Amino acid sequence: MYKECEKVIDYFNGHLTEQEAQAFEAHLETCEDCQEELRELRELTEHLPLASEPVEPPAEMKQNVLDAAFTAGETTDEEPEANEDKSSSSVDRYKEKQAEKRKLDKPAWLMPVLAAGLIFSLMGNMYAVFQTTQSDEDEAPPVESTDEVLQRVQLQGEGTNANATAAMINQGTEDMLVVQAGSLDPLQGDEVYQVWLINDDQPYRAGSFKSNQQGEGAVAYSMAQLQSEGDWDAIAISKEPNANSETPQGEVMMSSEL
Amino acid sequence: MSRTDKELYALIADGDKGTLEEIYDKYEKLLYSFAIKLSGDATLAEEVLQEVFIKIWTHKAVYQEKKGKFSSWIVTVTRYTCIDLIRKRKDENVSLEEETDIPEEQDPSTEDLAEWREQGQLIRQAIRNLAEEQTIMVDLFYFKGLTQREIAEECNLPLGTVKGRIRLALKHLNSELSNIQEKGGVHDV
Ligand SMILES: [Zn+2]
Numbered sequence: 001m002y003k004e005c006e007k008v009i010d011y012f013n014g015h016l017t018e019q020e021a022q023a024f025e026a027h028l029e030t031c032e033d034c035q036e037e038l039r040e041l042r043e044l045t046e047h048l049p050l051a052s053e054p055v056e057p058p059a060e061m062k063q064n065v066l067d068a069a070f071t072a073g074e075t076t077d078e079e080p081e082a083n084e085d086k087s088s089s090s091v092d093r094y095k096e097k098q099a100e101k102r103k104l105d106k107p108a109w110l111m112p113v114l115a116a117g118l119i120f121s122l123m124g125n126m127y128a129v130f131q132t133t134q135s136d137e138d139e140a141p142p143v144e145s146t147d148e149v150l151q152r153v154q155l156q157g158e159g160t161n162a163n164a165t166a167a168m169i170n171q172g173t174e175d176m177l178v179v180q181a182g183s184l185d186p187l188q189g190d191e192v193y194q195v196w197l198i199n200d201d202q203p204y205r206a207g208s209f210k211s212n213q214q215g216e217g218a219v220a221y222s223m224a225q226l227q228s229e230g231d232w233d234a235i236a237i238s239k240e241p242n243a244n245s246e247t248p249q250g251e252v253m254m255s256s257e258l
Numbered sequence: 259m260s261r262t263d264k265e266l267y268a269l270i271a272d273g274d275k276g277t278l279e280e281i282y283d284k285y286e287k288l289l290y291s292f293a294i295k296l297s298g299d300a301t302l303a304e305e306v307l308q309e310v311f312i313k314i315w316t317h318k319a320v321y322q323e324k325k326g327k328f329s330s331w332i333v334t335v336t337r338y339t340c341i342d343l344i345r346k347r348k349d350e351n352v353s354l355e356e357e358t359d360i361p362e363e364q365d366p367s368t369e370d371l372a373e374w375r376e377q378g379q380l381i382r383q384a385i386r387n388l389a390e391e392q393t394i395m396v397d398l399f400y401f402k403g404l405t406q407r408e409i410a411e412e413c414n415l416p417l418g419t420v421k422g423r424i425r426l427a428l429k430h431l432n433s434e435l436s437n438i439q440e441k442g443g444v445h446d447v
Binding site: 010042046047051053054057062066069072165216218 | 279300326330338342377381382403404418421425428429439
């Protein structure tokens, strides 16, 4: 064990001086133990920011922060005028697209959707962590996480307070459908909540779950298990008498188009 | 799908102010809440955000794809910045006990917020389920961001054992999380 190997913790927490950090990074290139430890620390802590209670930022903070950033930008080096010209066409196109989007959706709607994507990108890691901790606690290093949220929708239903979100997450070679639901009615006996993917009016089973006492439930379903692949029209959740329904027997509580 | 963070970041690097604003809107609440969690100080949290966005805009902090996901990166920059500011404050002898009022939490108005809250409860529960010394270890290492030496002193441990204890605590935390998640009804029939 090298002396450098003892610096992983302080490197991770940003306590090394610039020179120390450079020396450690040089060591890191050749030391697999340190690479592995660092990767593990990152993976094991990646979802911890979600432990923060959501706090509403003060209204004036945004202007203060952005003003400070832009002012600092003016006083440091040159304004990237040339770059602006170079990229203006793609930027403009992008802005147009955004403007169109805002016209379609209520602006108030847009932010939660963006934020939700963020939460899911952190949660995607959480699921990856669950999967690795369940299967191989002390085995080979888990594959570097490459989760990507491919699509995400919110499911809605009439006459129910229940809510659910579904996200398609790509984990390397595998697509996972992750459904999270809250405010669910309690289940009785063998009843389950069944997730369906619908293609040309044909429902396909895509995971089932039970709700807990808080009315929450979730399931991660590997898309490789589905008999059909392709263009899904919709996703739905129904309450089923048991986990064996091949087609929805119970009422569809929530659904969303895809 | 909207533009990826990667694409947005490329536009920021080109000096597009609107994109910085977009990134700001997207991450404001998480970063602000996280900085409050780390520092317990709402005024400091605001300074942290200012620092973070100055760093991004002036390229003092540069994101590269090989560093992993943008969301993880910006959270990490926030954590460093916050740990740093807390230390500077300590050096200036400003008592950290004099915490400013933390704003009232808002009821979850959107589903994503409810989700974040759900996940947060799970994680906090998992942290509480740990043995006390492991809870402390997670707190001192991750949320307080102390140095290895400071943790050793705080916990009366030989310096060389700190790393192992941190690893163990984090591993337990993650298996605790999967336990809770299973009990909470994750259940693929
Ligand atoms: Zn090493």
